[in-house]
Amino acid sequence: MAELKTDQIVLNMGPQHPSTHGVLRLEVVLDGEVVVDVTPHIGYLHRCFEKHAEAMTYPQVIPYTDRMDYLSSMYNNFGYVEAVERLMNIEVPERVKYIRVIMGELQRIANHLVAVGTFGIDIGAFTPFLYCFRDRERILDLFEMTCGARLLYNYMWVGGVSHDLPPNFIPKAKEFLKDFKKSIKELNDLLSYNKIFIERTANIGILPADTAINYGCSGPVLRGSGVEWDLRKNDPYSIYDRFEWEVVTGKGEMGTVGDCWDRYMVRVREMEQSCRIVEQALEQIPDGDVTSAIPKRVKPPAGEIYFRVESPKGELGYHIISDGSLNPFRVKVRAPSFVNLQILPVISRGYLVADIIANLGSLDIVLGEIDR
Amino acid sequence: MIPDKLAEFFGVNFLGYLIAAALPLFLWILPYALYAVYAERKISAFMQDRIGPNRVGPKGLFQTIADILKLIQKEDIVPSSADKPLFIAAPYVIFTGTFAAFAALPFSSIYIGSNINLGVFYILAISSFSVVGILMAGWAGNNKYSLYGAMRSVAQIVSYEVPALLAIVSAVMVIGTLNLNEISEMQTARFWNWWIFGGPLQGIQKFLLIIPMIIAFIIFFIASLAEVNRTPFDIPEAESELVAGFHTEYTGMKFAMFFLAEYGNMFVVSAISVSIFFGGWQSPFGYLGNSLGISWLVPFEQVFWFLFKGSFLVLIQMWLRWTLPRLRVDQLMTVCWKYLTPYAFVNLVLIGIITLI
Numbered sequence: 001m002a003e004l005k006t007d008q009i010v011l012n013m014g015p016q017h018p019s020t021h022g023v024l025r026l027e028v029v030l031d032g033e034v035v036v037d038v039t040p041h042i043g044y045l046h047r048c049f050e051k052h053a054e055a056m057t058y059p060q061v062i063p064y065t066d067r068m069d070y071l072s073s074m075y076n077n078f079g080y081v082e083a084v085e086r087l088m089n090i091e092v093p094e095r096v097k098y099i100r101v102i103m104g105e106l107q108r109i110a111n112h113l114v115a116v117g118t119f120g121i122d123i124g125a126f127t128p129f130l131y132c133f134r135d136r137e138r139i140l141d142l143f144e145m146t147c148g149a150r151l152l153y154n155y156m157w158v159g160g161v162s163h164d165l166p167p168n169f170i171p172k173a174k175e176f177l178k179d180f181k182k183s184i185k186e187l188n189d190l191l192s193y194n195k196i197f198i199e200r201t202a203n204i205g206i207l208p209a210d211t212a213i214n215y216g217c218s219g220p221v222l223r224g225s226g227v228e229w230d231l232r233k234n235d236p237y238s239i240y241d242r243f244e245w246e247v248v249t250g251k252g253e254m255g256t257v258g259d260c261w262d263r264y265m266v267r268v269r270e271m272e273q274s275c276r277i278v279e280q281a282l283e284q285i286p287d288g289d290v291t292s293a294i295p296k297r298v299k300p301p302a303g304e305i306y307f308r309v310e311s312p313k314g315e316l317g318y319h320i321i322s323d324g325s326l327n328p329f330r331v332k333v334r335a336p337s338f339v340n341l342q343i344l345p346v347i348s349r350g351y352l353v354a355d356i357i358a359n360l361g362s363l364d365i366v367l368g369e370i371d372r
Numbered sequence: 373m374i375p376d377k378l379a380e381f382f383g384v385n386f387l388g389y390l391i392a393a394a395l396p397l398f399l400w401i402l403p404y405a406l407y408a409v410y411a412e413r414k415i416s417a418f419m420q421d422r423i424g425p426n427r428v429g430p431k432g433l434f435q436t437i438a439d440i441l442k443l444i445q446k447e448d449i450v451p452s453s454a455d456k457p458l459f460i461a462a463p464y465v466i467f468t469g470t471f472a473a474f475a476a477l478p479f480s481s482i483y484i485g486s487n488i489n490l491g492v493f494y495i496l497a498i499s500s501f502s503v504v505g506i507l508m509a510g511w512a513g514n515n516k517y518s519l520y521g522a523m524r525s526v527a528q529i530v531s532y533e534v535p536a537l538l539a540i541v542s543a544v545m546v547i548g549t550l551n552l553n554e555i556s557e558m559q560t561a562r563f564w565n566w567w568i569f570g571g572p573l574q575g576i577q578k579f580l581l582i583i584p585m586i587i588a589f590i591i592f593f594i595a596s597l598a599e600v601n602r603t604p605f606d607i608p609e610a611e612s613e614l615v616a617g618f619h620t621e622y623t624g625m626k627f628a629m630f631f632l633a634e635y636g637n638m639f640v641v642s643a644i645s646v647s648i649f650f651g652g653w654q655s656p657f658g659y660l661g662n663s664l665g666i667s668w669l670v671p672f673e674q675v676f677w678f679l680f681k682g683s684f685l686v687l688i689q690m691w692l693r694w695t696l697p698r699l700r701v702d703q704l705m706t707v708c709w710k711y712l713t714p715y716a717f718v719n720l721v722l723i724g725i726i727t728l729i
Contacts, residue, residue, distance in 0.1 A: 011516050017615065033520075033701060124603060124698025130420040196604055196697045353520070354607075354700045 008036055013356075015044045021118065021360065022367030024341075033352045038345045042338075045371040053331040058084055058298040059158060061331060066152040068335065069369040071114050074107035074143070075311040077156035082237060083307035083318040084158045087300040095288035096160050097239045102173070102281045103143070103155065105274040109180070110139040111312035112220075112267040112274075115364035119264055120191050122361035123200050128191040135183045138176050145169060159294035170282055177275050184272060192268060201264060202255030205347040205359035209258065215346070216339045219314025220270065221363055224250040224263030231310035243280045245273045260362040267364070299326055313337050313364060333372060337365040400679075401474060401636060406436045408635040408686060415687070416694045446624035454621065455512040462509035463622065463629040469501030470636040477643045478553040480653050480674035491552035492540060492644070496533070499599070499640055502633065503529050506618050509630075513621035521617025524607050524701055529599050531708045536595035538716035539588040542723045543567060543648050546581065556652025563656035568649040577729055584723045589649045591716050593685075596641035598704070600634065603693040607701050642685035646678065653678040 013026040023044035029036040049068065053061045065076040078100055085092065117132030140150045145166050147155040155162050191197055207217070212225040222229055230247040232240040248269040250262025302324035308317035314336025321330040340363050348356045410425065410433065417424025425432030450459055476491045478484040488494055503526055510522020547555055547567065558572055559565045568585050570578035598605035614620070619630045646652060653674035660673060699707065 009516065120697065124606070125696065126416075127420050127694050130422065134421055190695070191697070194697060196699055199703055200697060200700055352700060352702065 006031070011353075021365055024360075024365070024367055024370075026344075026356065026360075028353070028356065030353060035348050035351055035353060035356055038348045038356060040341055040344055042341070042367070042370050045367045047372065049372040050331055050333065053328055055327060057326045058300070058328060061328065062157065063152065063154045066154055067368060068333065068372055069111075069311065069313060069316075069337065069366045070151060071366055072107050072111040072312045073151065073153050074103045074155060075111075075309065076316065077153065078104050078238075079307065079309040079311065079316050079318050081156045081158050082309065083305055083320050084298065084300060086307055087303060087305045087320060087322060088158070088295070088298070090159050090293055090295065092159060092293050093288045093290065094286050095164075096290050096293070098281050098285040099161050099165060099290065100156060101238055101240065101243075102278055102285070103146075103161075105278045105281070106139050106142060106173070108274045108312040109271045109278075110136045112271050113139075115220075115312075116187065116191075116264065116267050119358075119361040119364070120197075122357045123197055125191055125194070125197065128187060131183065131186060131190070135180060138179075142169065142173055142176065145172070157294055158298050160291045164290045170285070173278065173282055177279055180275060181272075184268065187268065192265060198254045198261060200354075201260035201358055201362070204255075204260045204351060204355050205362060206256045207258040207263075207343060207347050211346065212258070212343070215343050217314070217343055218339065219310070219312070219336050220263055220266040221314065221340045221343065223248060224266045224362075225258035226250050226252070226262075231308060231315060235308070237307075237309060240277075242284070243277045245276045248273060260358050263362040263364075297326070299324070308334070311336060313366065313369065314340060335369040335372065337363075337367075337369045341365050341370060400479070401471060404639060404679075405632040405635045406440070408638065409436045409439075409631070411687075412635075412690050412693075415690050419691075419694045440628055443628040444625050448624045448626065451514060451621050453514045455514065458508045458512035459621075460626075462505050462512060463626040463633075465505030465508060466502045466633045467505075467629045467636075469498060469505060470633040470640060472501070473499045473640045474636070476552060477640070478556050478647060478652055479678050480671045481553070481557065482671045483675070484553050487551070487553050489549075489551045492544060492550045492555075492648070495552075495640065495644060496537060496540065499637065500529065500533060502637070509622070510618035513618070515621050517614045517616070518618050518620045521614045521620070524614075525601065525618055527701075528601075528605065528607060528704060528708075531705060532595045532598035532605075532712075535591050535708060535712035535716045536599060538713065538720055539592035539595065540644070540648065542588050542716070542720040543585065543592075545720070545723055546571065546573075546585075546727050547648070552647045552652065556647055556654060559651040559654050562658065563651065566649065566651040566654075566656075577726060580726045580729070581723070584719050584726065585649065587715065587719050588723070589645065591712055591719065592645060592649075595708075595712060596645070597689060597692065598708070600637040600641055600689075602638065602689050604696040604699050605704060606693075606698055607704055638686050638689055639682055642682045642689070643678070645685055646681040650681050651677075 009030045011028045011030055013028055015023040015025045025041040025044065027039040027041060029038075047067070049064050052064060056064070062077055062080060065080045066073040068076050113132040113136040117129035120126070120128040143153060143155075144150050146169060147153050147163050149155070207221070207225050209225045209227050212222050212227065217225075218229070226249050228247050228249050231237070233247050248266050250257055250266055252259070252262060253265070254261045300322040302322055304319070304321040306317055306319045308315050310316075315334065316336055317334030319330070319332040319334070320328055323329040344356075344359060344363060348359050351359070413435070414424045414432075425435035428434040428438045450456060473495045476484070476488060476494050478491070506525045506529070507522050510518045510525070544550060547558065549555060555567075559567060560572070563569070565572045568582075568589055570581040570585065573581065619627060622630060655673055655677045659670045662670060
């Protein structure tokens with residue numbers, strides 16, 4: 001019998017698709033259910049952030065950074081204001097440093113909760129997502145208490161923060177951290193060690209360490225591949241060197257090092273580590289004025305700086321060029337999601353359609369940051 | 373029997389029997405499907421720390437009715453590139469396949485739509501009819517997601533019929549009849565006479581049968597989950613991959629028919645389990661009507677127990693849906709061919725040996 005003629009099929013996933021995490025379009029070439037190639041098409045959420053920034057004064061740029069990775073706005077603020085402060089040689093008060101770390105780490109927990117929850121949805125488990133959002137809600141309540149906003153904060157200013165912590169913030173935060181440990185156990189019982197979940201994620205989308213480094217991956221994606229690289233430890237900024245915590249890496253417990261399960265689990269364990277940091281910071285936080293170092297006019301001297309922080313998604317870098325005027329000459333952002341997304345075709349080829357979704361979920365991208 | 377009396381009333385001809393068989397069924401199916409959707413939403417809300425529908429009517433009781441009314445009012449879109457006749461026929465085929473199965477379900481000792489001797493066989497055959505509808509829907513929509521959904525769905529349902537049937541066959545081997553009403557009648561008096569506990573047999577045979585029967589039930593239950601496309605086997609409509617699977621292109625009332633058929637199917641497979649393994653319409657503790665001497669109460673109790681047990685299994689299906697992630701398509705086939713089918717065969721042989729003792 002003559003062989004049947006087969007053909008490849010091109011499937012367009014997105015820009016409106018339930019699991020592309022925003023307006024991402026994936027052009028998928030399929031041979032039956034097997035993925036031959038994936039091409040991500042981006043740009044549907046481009047808002048000219050970097051060009052806008054050139055016409056703004058330095059403090060006016062901060063709300064724009066909120067809107068890049070809208071799930072970890074605090075950390076975007078953090079990176080930007082620290083960069084401008086270094087450019088201007090501003091030393092912020094101790095209390096501000098602690099507040100920034102507390103907010104940053106709470107934001108990391110909130111971000112990972114969304115990442116882990118939506119990853120669950122991608123795999124088909126709907127319930128863990130809502131449990132994650134229940135806990136995230138409490139973090140957002142803490143933020144709302146402090147600065148009035150729940151998603152886009154504009155909280156960290158050059159030289160300080162917009163509001164001091166409200167009086168009942170510390171007890172509420174401690175209460176949250178206490179309850180959150182139970183939530184992590186619940187998440188592990190419901191999702192992480194679920195047999196079906198492991199079947200779906202272990203040995204899927206394996207990203208070897210050298211490939212990850214060559215492609216410039218960072219954050220949980222890189223650490224999931226077993227590389228111990230965390231800017232908070234390896235290139236310390238702010239006051240991260242004062243706390244006791246560990247860098248979490250993927251160990252290939254359920255399959256191979258660098259598979260989806262590892263990337264997922266790194267996020268879950270990082271939440272525990274963030275809890276540790278916040279707990280210590282809440283104990284040590286000194287009193288003081290949080291607005292004393294805020295300059296009247298933010299006018300850095302001419303020069304440039306590249307400053308990077310470990311945002312929840314990975315290495316978030318700000319390259320700011322100042323010409324000595326009130327507006328930045330150029331603000332270039334190195335967005336971790338953008339760099340991490342390029343790994344998707346590499347880890348998806350040869351797997352099944354369902355695995356693209358798992359891989360994409362495990363990369364935890366936010367389109368606001370990719371397109372800027 | 374009620375259908376005969378009804379048929380007498382409407383005239384003993386084809387039409388009379390048709391009305392007699394269909395009328396009471398519709399009295400149950402439509403409210404059931406509406407409130408199963410409501411129950412699913414409330415149950416999932418309860419599991420997920422939410423409130424669920426609570427706006428339309430007290431406690432949101434009329435939510436599904438409002439939803440269906442909305443769907444009826446919607447424009448009935450047929451995509452211009454669709455295969456029109458198939459596209460329009462598909463929902464009716466699926467709907468018919470599901471609801472024809474209700475005709476042979478024994479709701480009570482005096483009410484069964486059609487008391488045929490091949491009841492089990494008929495239900496399993498007619499409910500696989502929906503595969504044709506799914507393939508039609510997936511093909512006719514002219515959408516890649518629909519086609520993928522339909523292909524997966526057909527592969528899945530056809531595969532899972534093997535372990536499901538083997539499990540049923542192994543049970544039927546002991547039972548000795550395919551008539552659902554007779555099967556229910558056998559498991560009389562108390563719950564230890566249910567077939568899952570070895571049925572009304574005596575001595576060592578009953579004792580030995582318990583474990584194989586439980587295995588047969590579990591195999592049938594897992595396979596039936598796959599047949600009705602429920603999580604963890606909801607791959608045909610895996611929303612994170614295939615948007616909505618085979619019914620991606622459907623709107624309005626056609627979509628509602630898929631939806632209602634899904635919930636109808638859930639009850640059908642549960643009803644088969646209940647009839648064969650859990651005593652059908654038999655009460656687990658004897659009848660209140662008998663002990664009080666009110667004989668007309670007994671059939672109502674039977675209806676209650678049948679619906680109660682059926683709904684309980686539906687509840688378990690919902691519970692699983694909101695707890696488990698979804699398998700991948702190849703893993704689904706692995707579960708079917710490498711685990712369920714061999715175990716079902718072993719179980720078949722085991723039960724065969726036990727019946728010979």
